Amino acid sequence: MRLSQLLVVTLREDPADAEVVSHRLLARGGYIVKTAAGVYTYGPLMWRTLRKLSQIVREELDREGAQEVMMPILQPKELWTSSGRWDRYVNDGILFTLKDRKQTELCLGPTHEEVITDFVDTLVTSYKQLPVNLYQIQDKFRDEIRPRFGLMRGREFIMMDAYSFDADQKGLDAAYARMDRAYRRIFERCGLKFRVVQADAGAIGGSGSEEFMVLADTGEDTILYCAESGYAANVEKATSVAPAAPEGGPARPMAKHATPEIRSVQQLEEFFRLPAAAMAKTVLYKAVWHDREEVVAVLMRGDLEINEVKLANALNCLSLKLADEASIRAATGAEVGFAGPVNLGVKVRLLADLTVQGRTNLLTGCNETGFHCLDVNLGRDCRMPEFHDLRTARAGETSPDGKGPLRQARGIEVGHIFKLGTKYSTAMGATFMAENGKPQPFVMGCYGIGVSRTAAAAIEQNHDEKGMVWPAAIAPFVVAVAILDIKREAQSKLGEDLHGRLQAAGLDVCLDDRPLSPGAKFKDLDLLGFPVQVIVGRRAEEGVVEFVVRRGSVKSEIPAADVVARVQEALRG
RNA sequence: CGGGCUGUAGCUUAGUCUGGUAAAGCGCGUGGUUUGGGACCACGAGACCGCGGGUUCAAAUCCCGCCGGCCCGACCA
Numbered sequence: 256m257r258l259s260q261l262l263v264v265t266l267r268e269d270p271a272d273a274e275v276v277s278h279r280l281l282a283r284g285g286y287i288v289k290t291a292a293g294v295y296t297y298g299p300l301m302w303r304t305l306r307k308l309s310q311i312v313r314e315e316l317d318r319e320g321a322q323e324v325m326m327p328i329l330q331p332k333e334l335w336t337s338s339g340r341w342d343r344y345v346n347d348g349i350l351f352t353l354k355d356r357k358q359t360e361l362c363l364g365p366t367h368e369e370v371i372t373d374f375v376d377t378l379v380t381s382y383k384q385l386p387v388n389l390y391q392i393q394d395k396f397r398d399e400i401r402p403r404f405g406l407m408r409g410r411e412f413i414m415m416d417a418y419s420f421d422a423d424q425k426g427l428d429a430a431y432a433r434m435d436r437a438y439r440r441i442f443e444r445c446g447l448k449f450r451v452v453q454a455d456a457g458a459i460g461g462s463g464s465e466e467f468m469v470l471a472d473t474g475e476d477t478i479l480y481c482a483e484s485g486y487a488a489n490v491e492k493a494t495s496v497a498p499a500a501p502e503g504g505p506a507r508p509m510a511k512h513a514t515p516e517i518r519s520v521q522q523l524e525e526f527f528r529l530p531a532a533a534m535a536k537t538v539l540y541k542a543v544w545h546d547r548e549e550v551v552a553v554l555m556r557g558d559l560e561i562n563e564v565k566l567a568n569a570l571n572c573l574s575l576k577l578a579d580e581a582s583i584r585a586a587t588g589a590e591v592g593f594a595g596p597v598n599l600g601v602k603v604r605l606l607a608d609l610t611v612q613g614r615t616n617l618l619t620g621c622n623e624t625g626f627h628c629l630d631v632n633l634g635r636d637c638r639m640p641e642f643h644d645l646r647t648a649r650a651g652e653t654s655p656d657g658k659g660p661l662r663q664a665r666g667i668e669v670g671h672i673f674k675l676g677t678k679y680s681t682a683m684g685a686t687f688m689a690e691n692g693k694p695q696p697f698v699m700g701c702y703g704i705g706v707s708r709t710a711a712a713a714i715e716q717n718h719d720e721k722g723m724v725w726p727a728a729i730a731p732f733v734v735a736v737a738i739l740d741i742k743r744e745a746q747s748k749l750g751e752d753l754h755g756r757l758q759a760a761g762l763d764v765c766l767d768d769r770p771l772s773p774g775a776k777f778k779d780l781d782l783l784g785f786p787v788q789v790i791v792g793r794r795a796e797e798g799v800v801e802f803v804v805r806r807g808s809v810k811s812e813i814p815a816a817d818v819v820a821r822v823q824e825a826l827r828g
Numbered sequence: 829c830g831g832g833c834u835g836u837a838g839c840u841u842a843g844u845c846u847g848g849u850a851a852a853g854c855g856c857g858u859g860g861u862u863u864g865g866g867a868c869c870a871c872g873a874g875a876c877c878g879c880g881g882g883u884u885c886a887a888a889u890c891c892c893g894c895c896g897g898c899c900c901g902a903c904c905a
Contacts, residue, residue: 267854267866268840272898292897348829400829403898518905538904553904561904577903592905620905740863774865781865792864801864 256732256765262299265779275473277714278405280723284782293402293410297707300783303731304710305413308445309392311728312415312704315441319433321388321417326370328394332360334369338682342545346573349397351410363396368679368701371418375697376685382422385687385697388430390417392706406711407475407667413707419700422689424676427698431463431674434702438467438670441704446726447713450666452478453488455564456673464673467704468666469712478666479648483659491564494644495652495661500532500556503615507630509597514627518592520557523627527618531557534618535611535631537594539578539586539603542570550578550586554596554607554633554640557618561608562647569606569643587622595620596637597628607633607640667712668705675699714784717806723784724806727826730763734822735785737767737776739792746795753789753800753818760819762826781805787825789818 264285272289273279281287286301297305313323332352335341344350344365351363364370371389379387395414402410419430435451442449447469454466466489468478479495480487488494517526524531534557542549551570555561567575580591586603587594596605596619611617616630633639650663680686680696689695710729717724727733734757738750750766757764765785767776773792780788790801798815804825813821 264838264855265866266839271840274899401899520905523905536905555904563904577905579903583905590905591903594905742863772863772865772867774863774867777865779866790864 258735258765258767259769261765263779263783265782273405275404275407275715276718277407277711280714280718280782280784281405281711284723284784287406291410293399293408295406295409295411300731301710304725304729305706307729307731308706308710309413309415311444312392312441312706315437315444316388316390316415316417316434319388319437321390321434321437323391324374324389325391325393326364326367326374328364328396330362330364330367330370332362334373335362337684338369338372338679340369343573346543346545349399351396351398364393365395365397366701366703367391367416368418368675368699369683372679372683372685372697372699375418375420376680376683379420379687379697381688382690382695386419386421386426386430388417388419388433390415390702404473404475404711406707407715409707412705415704415706417702419702420697421699422687422695423698427674427676427700431672431700434672434700435465438672438702438704442467442469442669442709444728445709445713446728447669447709447716449669450478450480450487450664452480452666453492454671455489455491455568462674462676464671466666466668467670467672469669469709469716470664471667471712471715472665473715474665474667476666476668478664479650479661480664481654481656481659481661484654484656486654486656486658486661488648490647491562493648493661494646494655495648496655496657497556497559497610497646498532498652500558500610500614501530503533503617506615506632506635509631509636510629511621511623511626512629513625514593515625517627523557523618527627527629529618533557533616535596535607535614537596537599537620539583539594540566540575541578541582542567542572543574544572549604550582551604551606552586552594552596552599553645554605554611554619555645556608556610556614559608559610560647560649561645565643565645566606569641569645587620589620589622590624593620593622593624593626595622595628595631596633596640597621597631598623599637601638605638605640606645607642608645609642610646612642667708667715669709669712670702670704672702673700675701718784721778721808722782725784725786727786730784730786732765732785733763733826734787734789735765735767735780735783736789736791737780739773739776739790741768741770743795746791749795749798749800749815750791753791753815756819757789757822760823762819762822781808787822789822 266283269279270282273282287295290296392415421427449469452466454464456464477490479493520531535554536557538553540551583591619631621628677696686694686696714723736750736754738746741747754766786805788803799812802813803810
C-alpha cells in the first residue's frame with residue numbers, strides 16, 4: 256500500500272477538544288474524525304486496526320466454539336419491557352429512543368440480551384440443541400451523560416457481544432470458562448498488559464462477573480489487587496479486612512451532648528477527642544425504584560466510606576443519590592449534620608455497614624439540631640439496622656483473603672464477562688424442553704469486548720512524546736518503507752524493491768512515497784506509530800538503509816538484503 | 829440534571845471589553861529553489877464571524893432566544 260494513495264491526513268497541532276492521549280493522537284494522525292459528540296468516523300488506518308482487532312476476536316471465539324451472527328441495531332420497546340429493562344435504561348438516561356411513523360417506540364441497541372434471547376427462544380426448542388454460544392461485532396449506542404475521551408467513551412462504538420445458552424449451571428460454568436480463556440488469549444495476542452478483576456454486574460445483572468482491565472494511568476476505573484494472593488477486584492466490588500477500631504468496651508448508658516455547630520466527623524473528633532473509628536456517621540440517600548422514591552439512612556464507621564454501588568445493590572434500586580437538605584430535614588427533623596440512628600422516624604429504612612455490627616458505645620447523631628449522642632448501642636438505643644457490606648475498600652488495607660496488602664492501579668475496562676443465569680430467559684419466558692420433558696429457562700451468560708475502546712486503550716498504554724506505538728498485532732501496518740527523496744532514482748528503486756519483497760514475505764507493509772521533505776516523513780511515521788520503519792535515504796546507492804524499531808526509537812544501518820529478515824525478527828521480538 | 833466557559837477559513841487561534849474596511853500561523857493551489865527531523869521565496873484561493881430575532885446610521889463585537897461544543901460539579905453529615 257502506498258501512502259501517496261491512502262487517505263492519511265496528519266495535523267500539526269493538537270485538536271482543541273482532545274484531552275487524553277489516545278484521542279489526541281488518533282485525531283492528529285487522521286485515524287478518526289469527529290462527526291458529532293461521541294460519534295466518530297474511522298479513517299482507513301483506523302479501520303485497518305479495528306479489522307485486525309475484530310479478526311483476533313473472531314478467531315479466538317471461533318476456537319472456543321462460538322458462532323458469529325448479526326443482530327439489528329433497531330429494537331422494539333416491547334422486547335425491552337419484556338425483560339423489565341426499559342425503565343432502568345430510560346431512568347439512567349443512556350437509551351437512545353425513537354418513534355416510528357406509527358408512533359411505535361423503538362431504541363437503538365445499547366446491548367442485545369433481549370434480541371438474542373428472543374432469537375434463541377424461537378430456534379432452540381430442545382436440550383439436544385444446547386449448548387449454543389452466539390456473538391456479533393457491531394455498533395452499539397449509549398446516550399452517555401458526558402461522552403468524552405474520544406473512542407474511550409463514545410455514544411456510538413464498536414462492541415463484540417456474545418451470549419451463551421446452556422441447559423444448566425454446570426453448562427454455564429463451562430461456557431464462562433471457555434470465554435475467560437478466549438478473552439485472555441485475545442488480549443495477549445493484542446499485546447496488551449491487562450488484569451482480570453472481580454466486578455459488579457451493574458445494569459446487566461446476574462451472579463458473577465469479571466472485567467478485563469487494560470492497565471493505564473488514564474483509566475477511568477480503579478482496581479485493587481493483592482500481589483501475594485492474586486486477588487483483584489474493581490473498587491466498586493472490592494472487599495478488604497477493615498482497619499482495626501478501638502474496643503468499645505461494655506455497654507454504657509447513652510448520653511446526649513450539646514454539640515452546637517459541630518457537624519462533620521472531623522469536628523466531632525476534635526470536640527469529643529475520639530477517633531473517627533469510634534463514631535458511626537449516618538448518611539441519607541434518596542433511592543429510586545421503578546415505582547417509588549424513598550429516603551434511606553446508612554450507618555458507616557466514621558473513618559470509612561460508603562460504596563454506592565454496593566448500597567444500590569443492597570437496596571436493589573434503579574438509582575441513588577445523596578438526599579438534599581430539605582429531604583434530610585424532613586426525614587430526621589434536624590438540620591444537616593445531626594442525622595443519626597437514635598429517634599429516627601420508622602418510615603426511614605436503616606441500613607448499616609458490617610463494620611458497625613456488634614460495636615458498642617458509638618458516637619452518633621440523634622436527629623436533633625445541635626446534639627450528638629455518646630455510648631449509643633444499636634438495638635438498644637435505636638432500631639437494629641439491616642447489616643450489609645457497604646464499605647469502599649482502600650489501598651493499604653489487607654486483602655480479604657488475609658494474605659497481603661491491597662495495591663491500587665488504574666484500568667480501562669475493555670472486556671466484561673457475566674454469568675446471567677436465568678434472569679432474562681425467565682423474565683422473557685424463553686424456555687427449551689428439558690430431558691425430563693418439562694420446559695426450562697435457558698441458563699445464560701453474556702460477554703462483551705469494547706473493540707473500538709480496546710484500540711484506544713492500546714494507545715493509552717503504548718505511546719511516547721512523538722506519537723503512537725502500536726503493538727504489531729493491531730497496527731494498521733507493521734512496517735513502513737520511507738523513500739526520503741522520491742526524485743532520486745536509487746532511493747525510489749530500492750524503496751519500491753523493499754516494499755515488494757516485504758509484501759511477498761506476507762507482511763503488512765506500506766510505502767511512504769509521498770513528495771514530502773524528510774523531516775515531515777519522520778514526524779508523520781513516528782506519529783502514526785507503525786512498529787518498524789525502514790528509511791531509504793542517502794546511502795541507498797550503497798544498498799544500505801536505516802532500520803528503526805518504533806518502540807524506543809532504536810536505530811541501526813543495515814544492508815538492504817537483510818531487511819526482510821530483520822523486520823520479521825523485530826516483529827517476533 | 830446543576831454551574832461555568834465557548835462557537836471567527838480545513839486546523840490552531842487573534843479581534844469582542846471600548847460597535848466603524850474580518851486578521852495571523854499551519855494546511856491547500858500555482859511557479860521556482862530545496863531534500864536526514866514538520867524547508868524557503870513569490871503569487872493565489874479560501875469566512876453569510878453557529879442560527880434566528882432585536883438595538884443602532886453602522887454589529888464578529890451590545891441585548892434576547894435557539895442550536896452545537898468544551899470543562900467542572902452532583903453535596904459522605
